[in-house]
Amino acid sequence: MVEWFHKSTEGLISQTKKDIPEGLWTKCPECGEVIYIKALEKNLNTCGQCNYHFKLASTEYIRLILDDGKLETYDTGLISGDPLEFKDSKKYPDRIRMAQKSTGQNDAVLSGIGRIEGKEISFAIMDFSFIGGSMGSVVGEMIARTIERATMRRIPLVIVSCSGGARMQEGILSLMQMAKTSALLARFDEVHKPFISVLTNPTTAGVMASYASLGDVIVAEPKALLGFAGKRVIQQTIGAELPPGFQSSEFFLEHGFLDKIVHRRDLKGTISVLIDYFNQS
Amino acid sequence: MANPTVVLEFEKPIVELEKKILEMREFAQGESIELTREIESLERKLDKLTREIYSGLSRWQRVQLARHPRRPYTLDYIEHLTEGFVELHGDRGFADDKAVVCGPAFFRGRKVMIIGQQKGRDTKTKLYRNFGMMHPEGYRKALRMMKLAEKFDLPVLIFIDTPGAFPGLGAEERGQAEAIAKNIKEMARLRVPIVISIIGEGASGGALGIGVGDVILMMENSWYSVISPEGCAAILWRDSAKAPDAAEALRLASGDLLQLNVIDSIVPEPSGGAHRDHKGAAETLGAAIEEVLGSLLGLSTEDLLQRRLEKFRNMGVFYHA
Ligand SMILES: [Zn+2]
Numbered sequence: 001m002v003e004w005f006h007k008s009t010e011g012l013i014s015q016t017k018k019d020i021p022e023g024l025w026t027k028c029p030e031c032g033e034v035i036y037i038k039a040l041e042k043n044l045n046t047c048g049q050c051n052y053h054f055k056l057a058s059t060e061y062i063r064l065i066l067d068d069g070k071l072e073t074y075d076t077g078l079i080s081g082d083p084l085e086f087k088d089s090k091k092y093p094d095r096i097r098m099a100q101k102s103t104g105q106n107d108a109v110l111s112g113i114g115r116i117e118g119k120e121i122s123f124a125i126m127d128f129s130f131i132g133g134s135m136g137s138v139v140g141e142m143i144a145r146t147i148e149r150a151t152m153r154r155i156p157l158v159i160v161s162c163s164g165g166a167r168m169q170e171g172i173l174s175l176m177q178m179a180k181t182s183a184l185l186a187r188f189d190e191v192h193k194p195f196i197s198v199l200t201n202p203t204t205a206g207v208m209a210s211y212a213s214l215g216d217v218i219v220a221e222p223k224a225l226l227g228f229a230g231k232r233v234i235q236q237t238i239g240a241e242l243p244p245g246f247q248s249s250e251f252f253l254e255h256g257f258l259d260k261i262v263h264r265r266d267l268k269g270t271i272s273v274l275i276d277y278f279n280q281s
Numbered sequence: 282m283a284n285p286t287v288v289l290e291f292e293k294p295i296v297e298l299e300k301k302i303l304e305m306r307e308f309a310q311g312e313s314i315e316l317t318r319e320i321e322s323l324e325r326k327l328d329k330l331t332r333e334i335y336s337g338l339s340r341w342q343r344v345q346l347a348r349h350p351r352r353p354y355t356l357d358y359i360e361h362l363t364e365g366f367v368e369l370h371g372d373r374g375f376a377d378d379k380a381v382v383c384g385p386a387f388f389r390g391r392k393v394m395i396i397g398q399q400k401g402r403d404t405k406t407k408l409y410r411n412f413g414m415m416h417p418e419g420y421r422k423a424l425r426m427m428k429l430a431e432k433f434d435l436p437v438l439i440f441i442d443t444p445g446a447f448p449g450l451g452a453e454e455r456g457q458a459e460a461i462a463k464n465i466k467e468m469a470r471l472r473v474p475i476v477i478s479i480i481g482e483g484a485s486g487g488a489l490g491i492g493v494g495d496v497i498l499m500m501e502n503s504w505y506s507v508i509s510p511e512g513c514a515a516i517l518w519r520d521s522a523k524a525p526d527a528a529e530a531l532r533l534a535s536g537d538l539l540q541l542n543v544i545d546s547i548v549p550e551p552s553g554g555a556h557r558d559h560k561g562a563a564e565t566l567g568a569a570i571e572e573v574l575g576s577l578l579g580l581s582t583e584d585l586l587q588r589r590l591e592k593f594r595n596m597g598v599f600y601h602a
Contacts, residue, residue, distance in 0.1 A: 081598035083541060084532045088517040106602065137597030144594065166485075166507045168517065171531045172543050175485060175507040176596040179493050182462060183469035183593045205458075206507070209486045213462035228457040228486070229448030233512075237448050247453060257456045 028052050030223060044264045053201060053221045053264055058110050058127040061160055065268045066114035071123060073112040075145055080107060080138045086169040095169065099130045107138040108163070111146045116158070117272045119279070122150035125160040126207070133163035135207055136170040140177025143211060147184040150193060156275045157188065157195040161212040165205025178210035185214050194278035196271050199249070199258075201225055217274050219262045220249040226258075287350050291334060291342055295553060298327045331552050338502070340534045341525035344510060346502035347481045351556035353563065355382055355397030355440040358480065361563030362570075363388050366395065369429075371422060375455065378419030380411045380443070381491070383426040385435060389571050394430035396423050396491060397440030400481070413482070414447035417460035420490045424464050427471055436474040436574055439491050444509060446487030461490035468493035469593070470586060474577035476570055479503045479544070480555075495589050496573040497543070499535045500566065501550040505543070506533035543596060545573070 024037050030052035040047075044064065045054040056064075063069035079096070086092040100106060108130035114123045124146040126133045135143075143159065150157035166174040188195065197215025199208075201224035209228055212218075220226060227247035235242060245251050252258040262270045288296050302323050309316035338346070346352070359366050363386035370377040382399045385392060398415065401407035415423075430437045446457055468475060468491075475494030483492070483505030499505065508516075513531055514523035538544045548569050555562035577585065 077602040078599050079602045081600055083598040084530065086530055088530070137599045140597055141599055168508055168513055168531075170507075170598070171541075172506050172533065172538060173541060173597055175489055176543060176593065178462075178486065178489060179465055179469070179593040180596055182465040183493070183590050186466045186470040187590065206486060208458040209461040209490075210465060211462070213459045214466055227453050228446065228461070229453065233448045234450065234453070238450055242450070246450075251454075255454050255456065257459050 046264055051222045051263065053223060055128060055162075055201070056264070057129075058105075058125045058160075061125050062110070062114070064264065065158075065160075065271065066116060066123065067118065068115075071110065071112045071114045073110060074149070075111060075142050076106050078106060078138045078141055080136050080170070082169075083137075083173055084169065084171045086171070088169075092169040095131065103127060103130050105130055107136070107142070108133045109139050109142040111142045113149065113153075116268060116275065119156065119272070119275055120153070121156045121158050121275070122146050122153065123158050123160075126162045128162045128164075128202075131167065133161075133207075134165060134167035134174070135163060135177050136167035136174045137177065139163075139167070140174070140180050143177075143181045144184050147181065147188050147211075150195075151184070151188045151191055154191045154193055156193050156279055158198065158271060159195070159211060159215075160198040160200060161203040161207055162200045163203055163205075163207035163212075165207055175206065178206050181211045182214060185211060192280055194275055196274055198267065198271070199224055199226055204228065204230070204247075213257075216278060217259045218257070219260045219267075219270060220252065220258055221264055221267075222249055222261050224249045226252045289342070289345050289349065291338070292553075295327065295331050295334060298323065298330060302327065328552070335553060339525070339529070340504075340532070340537075341510070341528040343502045343534050344482075344504050344524075344528050346554045346556070347504050349554065349556040350402060352481055353555050353559040354402075354442060355395075355399045355480070357559050358397070358440055358478075358563050358566065359386065359395060361560055362567045363393075363395065369426065372418040372425055374421055375418040376416075378411075378416050378422055379409055380413050380415045380447070381419040381423055383422060385430075388438060388574075389567070391574070392435050394426055394435045394437045395440070396426055396437060397480075398443040398488075398491070400442060411447060413443045414445055415443065415487060415490070416447050416449075416452050417455040417457050420446075420457075420460035420464050423491050424467055427468065427475075431471050431473050434473060436476065436578065437471070437494075438570060438574075439475060439477045439494060441477060441479045441483050441488045441492055441505075442481035442503075443484055443487045444482050445484040445512075446490060461486045464490045465493055469590060472582050472586070474574060474580075474585060475589075476574055476577070478548070478566060478570065479505050480566070482509075484509050493589075493593065495577050495585060495592070496545045498546055498548050498566070498569050498573070499538060499544045500548050500555060500562070501535050502554055503535060504528075504533040505538055506531045541598075 028047040031050035033049040111124035199220035366386035368384040400413040401410040477494040479499040510524035510528040513527040551558035551561035
């Protein structure tokens with residue numbers, strides 16, 4: 001389940017440059033290396049020492065993966081309702097508005113049509129900075145429409161996931177987004193176009209247990225947190241320490257649930273080659 | 282049927298009144314008309330009290346009923362609703378997950394495939410059933426049985442009753458997320474009717490992993506949500522003791538789910554809850570399943586699949602800015 005509430009900001013390189021004061025240094029949470037921010041950015045927010053991948057804004061991913069850094073966006077006007085009238089420390093609509101203000105996005109997904117080395121694809125990318133990338137009705141709907149565009153236009157589908165899971169504030173309806181998206185992927189199979197699922201840190205719970213796990217090919221960035229249940233819950237259940245590297249990309253690869261670990265700088269090239277192999281004209 | 286050793290707080294007035302009536306009956310032994318009248322009046326009072334208490338239950342009280350240790354489980358429904366059940370085991374890959382029970386049976390004269398999550402009643406069987414929490418091999422076993430049903434054209438009847446998919450080391454190693462995701466997708470296109478009945482607890486992906494179907498029925502006092510009240514309370518309020526508040530906030534009761542268009546109908550439980558009358562509960566659920574199954578079997582496969590897709594395609598609440 002979504003554990004973003006407990007996440008410290010450690011390792012969370014901020015999404016917008018303006019939040020980082022000039023000349024600041026940061027520490028790699030994986031190897032402890034102190035890195036000059038400018039160098040980190042030049043290195044696509046990855047640690048040159050240990051390959052740890054810091055978070056990257058979804059707009060940066062778009063620049064990195066899509067031709068000319070261009071995404072023709074769709075569905076940016078969808079706003080979540082508040083079917084449960086949910087309130088914890090904040091009212092849910094207030095939480096949404098705050099996230100919209102700080103991210104400039106309507107919800108935790110950007111989606112649309114773009115190109116990878118000339119090939120038209122239906123593309124979506126999740127953004128952790130919007131309520132932990134959690135999936136509610138809007139995320140589910142935007143992913144659903146992304147799949148439908150790929151199906152209707154008969155073009156490849158690429159989804160970059162980054163999510164703590166379902167959005168609790170929408171209760172059962174957030175769970176149903178797993179069914180909505182997965183059911184549409186069953187329909188997408190019929191057009192025989194590849195779905196490349198890209199997993200970034202973290203991809204867990206409801207998103208991992210639906211479309212993120214359903215790629216024809218699944219690739220992940222190094223050392224990402226991937227899994228179903230939260231580490232804390234597992235620890236409580238088994239009453240023992242978890243082994244090092246548990247629920248990492250490397251762990252997933254080792255156990256056969258990942259096709260390939262890909263460094264961020266090689267993402268575009270890898271996706272492009274895979275599409276070429278599996279795309280039938 | 283009521284087990285005097287397990288009485289929920291809000292059931293106490295009912296149980297006390299029942300005890301009083303029983304005592305009077307023993308005392309009277311049909312001798313005194315006075316006493317007989319008194320007993321009749323108490324019985325009317327009991328009936329009224331039961332209806333009052335059960336019509337005004339909070340969501341948290343319903344969660345407690347859904348978890349009642351005497352509540353009918355999948356095997357109880359199989360016993361009361363079907364004939365000739367043959368349990369089939371294993372996922373043909375790793376193991377046989379005892380938290381889920383599968384196999385063909387006759388339901389009201391019709392061949393069906395049964396798949397249901399199963400809890401235990403005492404310490405030993407609770408452990409044996411892993412408290413109704415499935416591992417990846419359980420989801421894969423369920424999918425194998427669904428494919429079997431598809432191949433031989435049997436409708437699938439599914440019973441959901443789980444506190445969640447098992448959160449453990451082995452479950453993660455063997456791909457809990459992949460197993461659930463794959464089931465959801467495959468169930469969306471299974472070419473036979475699927476009728477889902479939520480009979481107790483419907484916790485999150487653990488429930489949805491066998492929860493995609495054409496019709497979703499829900500027993501009156503069961504719950505279904507994205508997370509358990511305890512889990513939600515621990516994350517949002519950092520205190521699992523706030524579970525009653527979380528149960529309210531999550532709107533996880535049958536009435537809520539009907540309102541949110543997630544389920545198709547509520548199956549009323551016998552007065553005082555399903556745990557007080559297993560046979561009665563099974564009878565009502567059986568009638569509901571028979572009715573929907575009849576109409577689903579009248580659809581062409583293409584219509585069936587199109588309707589199933591649209592059902593889930595339309596779930597969610599959002600607006601255009
Ligand atoms: Zn490092």
